[in-house]
Amino acid sequence: MDIKPDGSFAFRELDGTDIFDLGEYQQYINYLESAKKDERKSGLTIEGLVASENGDINLIFRTNEITLPQLEEIEAIIREVDIELPLGKRTGFELAKLVDTFANPQESTSDKLNLFSDDLKKLGNDEMQKSQFRILLNEQLGKNTKLATSLRDFLLFDHAIRLSFPKQRERLETLFDATLNIKYFSETEREAFYCVGDRRENVQFSFKDACYLRKIIAVNESKLIFKKLLPTMNVDFVRTGQSTVIPFPFKYLREYMK
Structure with missing residues (x-):
């Protein structure tokens, strides 16, 4: 040919x-x-x-x-998602405090964040599983909303709490x-x-x-x-x-x- x-x-x-x-x-x-x-x-x-x-x-x-x-890096991320919430950031009060800290600059969306924080405070000193916290966050803020994504990023980068596998295109292309x-x-x-x-x-x-x-x-x-x-x-x-x-x-x- x-x-x-x-x-x-x-x-x-x-x-x-x-x-x-x-x-x-x-x-x-x-x-x-x-x-x-x-x-x-x-x-x-x-x-x-x-x-x-x-x-x-x-x-x-x-x-x-x-x-x-990048199997090793992917495995590490999955482990971070699966690991339970860190000490000092497990109870309803402790998690509500994190949400309140994040909510301060978010004036336009403070109502949703306040409701989310109030629901967490109702749990008082009872500890939450990470899976329970993730479900509640998705229900209150929406799974794929910008607000939910921003809160997840805040928890990850400021408090080392990873709630989900990264979905950003650039990150996935790297992995x-x-x-x-x-x-x-x-x-x-x-x-x-x-x-x-x-x-x-x-x-x-x-x-x-x-x-x-x-x-x-x-x-x-x-x-x-x-x-x-x-x-x-x-x-x-x-x-x-x-x-x-x-x-x-x-x-x-x-x-x-x-």
Whole structure:
């Protein structure tokens, strides 16, 4: 398959009488067969070959490694959410005092905060579970309101009380960055790595697939050309809503071979 810079492409069938066509084809076959033969030894699975009009040849391998989000940091956040309220900040009176401290500058929303504080004071010196406090806060202020979010931030940053897992887009992208979008890195003269994760806008509550690390190797004296092909994976017609893990023309090659 020949692909032009504008994205158009055409299939080219070999002329069995043309020694130059056969020589080029055999060269590609040799590289692929050699890589296939070494798979067990190298731990790399050959997935394809791309060549430029200048004769640069890059091999595409899938490694056995997968990228992972910031698991240790995510675990620490979950532990912070699950841990009970700290001593001195557990009773109705103690929690009401925190709400009152937060409410002082919040004149426009003081009524809701005052009602919330009054409900807490009714508990007196009785201790609350964090889950109970979280439910009451959501009922009184609304789960997704700006006021509730501001109070949660106040409790977290001023009093080390984390009530929920962060939902800010920037924070989530930091935690799950390794499993999102297309990443290309660790480039040398002859090698580079890339991975294709879920598109950020499509992630809801889970990730569809493991994000395998792939390796690009430029054979012999070839230059790395694969970076120019990254846009050919940022398409969604192969798997709806997903980027492709190798350049999309390979899909057409497989269909053509059938």
